[in-house]
Amino acid sequence: MHAVRLHAFGPAENLTFERTADPEPGPGQVRIAVAAAGVHLLDTALREGMRGPAPRPAELPTIPGREVAGVVESLGAGAPAGLLGRRVVAHLGFAPGGYAELAVTDAARLHEIPENLDFAAAVAMIGTGRTALGILQFAELGPGAVAVIPAAAGGIGTLLVQYAKHAGATVIGLAGGPEKAALVRANGADLAVDYRDGAWPERVRAHLGDRAATVVLDGVGGDVARAAVGLLAPGGRHLVFGWSAEGVRDGGPLLVDGVSTQVLGPVMFEKAGGPDPLRTLEERALAEAAAGRLTPAVQRFPLARAADAHRALESRRTVGKVVLEP
Structure with missing residues (x-):
């Protein structure tokens, strides 16, 4: 088979x-x-040899990637015969191997893909979708809520905007650049602004009038998050699930005096309940997509251009979930 392999930690090349x-x-x-x-x-941090929530590969070379969708074409001993030929999606956990034409995983990890979902949408929901639903368990969205969502054009941000709108909240979406802001607006945000424009907080205040934000759903950190938190009403909530603006390696959540800040780690998965909370969220995510309530944005790259995909992701030139296709 063809695969993308990493022989030494370092740059995308x-x-x-x-x-x-x-x-x-x-x-x-x-x-x-x-x-x-x-x-x-x-994946980009692990490629460089940095440690994160998942352990870096113990041995090189390795095939990166932990989310795959496709068709079951071979069975190991004891795997259910009925799986052969099925359209499936799986999160591989901490095992790598996804950037390839063929991937192996435990049969217990599989989900059958609903008929109305394509492979790219399914792979987006199995990882990004389950994370979005994990975050939303804490968001308390509904009529009267005003949600500010940094990185609203990203894979998670796209889904947060859609869910918040379905829940009846007012949605303020932030994105880097006018093109991304236009996509956020088309996705349903009540107001979409370019956070590269230093006057964006004033635009938000003018739009809200006598209202203020009630929650910031923050996967960015840094100056954008600091300005977003400044829009919160007294008693507002700052939910932190990432800090990409301050780096995956040595950044940290933005903590602000007087604001209720909750940093979401494993707790957002544990809250889902059931014997396997991660699987519970995966099932919910696929069901939401199948029902048309959540539609992931996907940016596709050929498998052979995985390095380009990494570079685009690191430089924030991507929209939605990045997916490789053989």
């Missing part, structure tokens, strides 16, 4: 598209003919 041995499914596993593989910002 270290991702090489090459031929390698087909993986073989072990007991209880399946092999998937990959039609779409998800790319995450965390």
Whole structure:
């Protein structure tokens, strides 16, 4: 098969598209003919050898990627025979292997893809979608709520905007550049502003009039988050689920005196309940997409251009979820 392999930690150029041995499914596993593989910002940090929420690969070379969708084409011993030929999506957990034409995972990790979802949408919902729903468990959105969403054109931000609007909240979406702001507006935000324009907080205040923000859903941190938190009403809430503006490696959440700040880590997955909370969120995410209530934005790259995808993601030139397609 062809795959993208990392032979040495470092820049995106270290991702090489090459031929390698087909993986073989072990007991209880399946092999998937990959039609779409998800790319995450965390992948770029792990590529550089940095440690994050997931452990970096113990051995090199490695095939990055932890989210795949495709068709089951081979079964390991004990895997259910009925899975053969099924359209499936899976989060591989901490095991790499997604940036490839073939990927192996435990049969227990699979979800069958609803008929009205394509592979790219399914792979977006299995990772980005489950995270968005995890965040939203804490958001308390509804009529009367005013949500400010930095990075509203990103994979998570796109879904947060849609959910908040369906819940009846007023949505202020922030994005980097007029083109991204236009996409946020088309996605349903009541106001979409370019956070590169230093006057954007004044535009938000003018739009809201005598109202103020009630919640900031923050995956950015840095100056954008600081300005967004300044829009909160007394008693407003600052939910932090990332800080990309301050770097994946050594940044930290923005903590502001007088504002209720909650940093969401594993708790946002644990809250989902059930014997496997992550799987609970994955099922909910796929169901929301199948019902048309959430529609992920997807930016596609050929598998052979994984390095380009990483560069675009790191420089914030992407819109929605980044997906590789063989």
